[in-house]
Amino acid sequence: MIGEAIQATVVAIIPNTYAIVGDEEIVAPYCVHIETELEPTRVKEGILNYNYSVEVLIIDSLPDSVISSAALVRAAIEALAGTTVNSTTFEQVIYEGDDPGFDQESRLYASNIRFTIETKTR
Amino acid sequence: MADTKVYQYQLTIKWGTKLIKGLETTGFSNKPNFDDVLLKEDEGNAVKEFIDCDTEMKIAGKTLARDGSASGTHEDFETLRIASAAGAQVAFVYGRMTQGAQQVTGYGWLTAWDEDGGSEKKMGGWSGAITAKKGSLTYGVQA
Numbered sequence: 221m222i223g224e225a226i227q228a229t230v231v232a233i234i235p236n237t238y239a240i241v242g243d244e245e246i247v248a249p250y251c252v253h254i255e256t257e258l259e260p261t262r263v264k265e266g267i268l269n270y271n272y273s274v275e276v277l278i279i280d281s282l283p284d285s286v287i288s289s290a291a292l293v294r295a296a297i298e299a300l301a302g303t304t305v306n307s308t309t310f311e312q313v314i315y316e317g318d319d320p321g322f323d324q325e326s327r328l329y330a331s332n333i334r335f336t337i338e339t340k341t342r
Numbered sequence: 343m344a345d346t347k348v349y350q351y352q353l354t355i356k357w358g359t360k361l362i363k364g365l366e367t368t369g370f371s372n373k374p375n376f377d378d379v380l381l382k383e384d385e386g387n388a389v390k391e392f393i394d395c396d397t398e399m400k401i402a403g404k405t406l407a408r409d410g411s412a413s414g415t416h417e418d419f420e421t422l423r424i425a426s427a428a429g430a431q432v433a434f435v436y437g438r439m440t441q442g443a444q445q446v447t448g449y450g451w452l453t454a455w456d457e458d459g460g461s462e463k464k465m466g467g468w469s470g471a472i473t474a475k476k477g478s479l480t481y482g483v484q485a
Binding site: 261262263264265266268312314 | 351354361362363364365366368403404406462463464465
């Protein structure tokens, strides 16, 4: 599954990495990722590839750390193109953008990185 | 006996003897031509006399190139691009490619070819039209 592959990739950079939602007592720095399946690309002969919208949210108390972690995570996820991780064969990994943020209450900085990913297997 | 649903993906085209890589959509259009005939025996009421049919098939798909192992079984957008420039008359098969299924066979020409490619890391699109040679069509069943 693509979620397991993203988890395995990002946890190597940010140990506190979670799928969909973080732990209740979570402490920054941490990362949460979510994968949404889009319509697959179909041709007459069958499904050509599966498409996913992937968001990786990185939270840290220091803005510089968010930026450096986001750069590492982006490079690691882009490097998945053409590889097979946790039985998911990645084709194209398209970086769509990066939304920075800051939460006044918790005083934490965030970066939400967005990708569109094509995979050969589900 | 239960009815059979014919799904969109089952309706496809062979150009020559080969399927087409990246083919997404097919269309089949028949326009019968008639002449108005008014003979004495028609007693003032003109009748339609069938002459022939203009038949055209539309194809469209993604820019997916075949690999070497598929060259014996598939065309792709690059081989069809060349075919469109050659203007050659080629046999075609339209319909379901399964034994006992209805098919239209005949000869035709690629009379239109278009490709669209943007700048994103995504496949482009292509589309074309096959105009059938009048009188060459056979409506039959795959043996």
